Amino acid sequence: MDAYLSSVLKSDKAIQVNIQIMRAFTRLRQLVLDSSELRKEIEELRNEAENKFQIIFQALDQLISVEKTPKKKIGFTAKEKKSSYGEVEKSD
Structure with missing residues (x-):
């Protein structure tokens, strides 16, 4: 939060805080690389x-x-033609 605030503010103190923050991050990065x-x-x-x-x-x-291999179909398969489904026989 201080980095955002110090980079927005234009006072000498804000500029010095921003510089110190950047130095701290640079030093931290160098420590990681050196270890x-x-x-x-x-x-x-x-x-x-x-x-x-x-x-x-x-x-x-x-x-x-x-999933690419074909799956075996399961369940009931009607042997009649589809057109005969649902028809009711008419009786005279």
Whole structure:
């Protein structure tokens, strides 16, 4: 919130706050890049996530391939012609 406010305000104090915020984010980014242990953990998390998504995509591919196979029809099939359905025999 301070970053938004300080970037809108034009006072010297607001400008200094904005500069400090940008420096803090720059320093934080540099710390993340410099930390080999943190970088290793991030890489492991990324690999783990990719593996999990790979499993999900494989399962989705299997579901799609199963849907493409024709399904056996179930239920009752009438052997009469459709035109005779619903007709009532007339008696004189």
